[in-house]
Amino acid sequence: MQANSLSLSKAVLIAGPTASGKSALALELAQKTGGIVINTDSMQVYRDLRIITARPTVEEEARAPHRLYGHVDASVNFSAGAWVADAAKVLAEARAEKRLAVFIGGSGLYFKALTRGLSAVPPIPPDVREAVRARLERDGVEALHTELARRDPVSAERLKPRDRTRIARALEVVEATGRTLPDWHQEGLPPLLPRSEFTALFLAPERDQLYARIDARFDAMLTAGALDEVAALAARNLDPLLPAMKAHGVPVLIHYLRSEITREEAAEIGRADTRHYAKRQFTWFRHQLPEFEWVKPEAARGWLEARTA
Incomplete structure (x- = not known):
């Protein structure tokens, strides 16, 4: 790849911790190039949770065109595999239209x-998932x-004894397929986007x-109607283990x-939880995806301009 030229057949990946300014940067790039903004956030897929x-x-x-935002109902246990399948369709659309x-x-x-690709675990039938979740509630995570x-x-x-979600997931796979997760992980699917x-x-x-931005944004969400949004979600009485509920x-x-x-206690816990999540995002990307180049927000536009000129 030329340092000053990015073919529209390639994709741009913009990651970062919550409240770092990713969305504004992606929108600016899409407007400049006529590109398509594709959501790569596991919670922004849910239509119930805009705010x-x-x-x-x-x-x-x-x-600018936006895809994979709010296209999934909160009752769905959406997965990375389901997202990749959706993303493949959008990527084909972008390439057919010669959009970045x-x-x-x-x-x-x-x-x-x-x-990097995915393991080949097939979808878990709903009745299997519901049976395992029922046993989790009845017998407890230790059992x-x-x-x-x-x-x-x-x-x-590998799992902590009280990791309810991952323990349930591992049991669902054994119940549904007769094979363990590590066994399935040996049969990987190819990446949608190879490194080149x-x-x-x-x-x-x-x-x-960043932490100051996170605190201010959480408070702004409360003012903008987040409580009404969460109240509507809570009224649906969905399984608390569903991703949208967490x-x-x-x-x-x-x-x-x-x-x-109290409201202030809720706000303080919400701000703290989000700060902790941001910290985990830094750590995860540093260790798991070293091919991402770390860029300060104030330098990001210049970094992108050098590659999309």
Whole structure:
């Protein structure tokens, strides 16, 4: 790839911690190049959660084509594999229209699936998933971890004994397929974007500056209607283990709506949880996706201009 030229057959990947300015940068690039903004965030796929997940506004979406935002119902246990299948269709659309594909988000697993490939685990039938979740509620996570240690000792050894979501997932795979997750992981699917077909940056603001933005944004979400959004979601009485029910801010605001904590306590917990998540994002990308070039927000536009000129 030329240092000053990026073919539209390639894709641009913009990652970074929450509240780092990714969306604005992706929108600016898409407008400049006539590109398509493709969501690569595991929570922004849910139509129920526009405000609390900081999805682009309707006005922003009108300024350039946006794909894979709010296209999944909160009742769906959406996966990285399902996202890759959707992303493949959008990437084909972008290439057919000779548009630059701009993947943007903060979900490291989605970016890893996009650029490294996925294991070949088939979809889990809903009845199997529901049966395992029912046993989890009835018998407790310790009992399921004990069962997992018998049926998939490798996964059980890797997982913390109280990791409800991952223990349930590992058992679902054994129940549905008769094979363990480590066994399936040996049969990988190829990446949607091989290394030669993308350029990637990770927005890396100063921590103090980022944390201040996170705090201000969470408060702004509350003012903008996040409570009403979460109240509507809570009224659906969905499985609390569903991904949408665990989006940052959702569980704590449900506690507030049930009068279990004060609004200020909920806000403080929500801000702190989001800061901790941002910290984990830094660590994950540093260790899992070293091909992403770390760029300060103030230098990102110049970095992209040098590659899209």
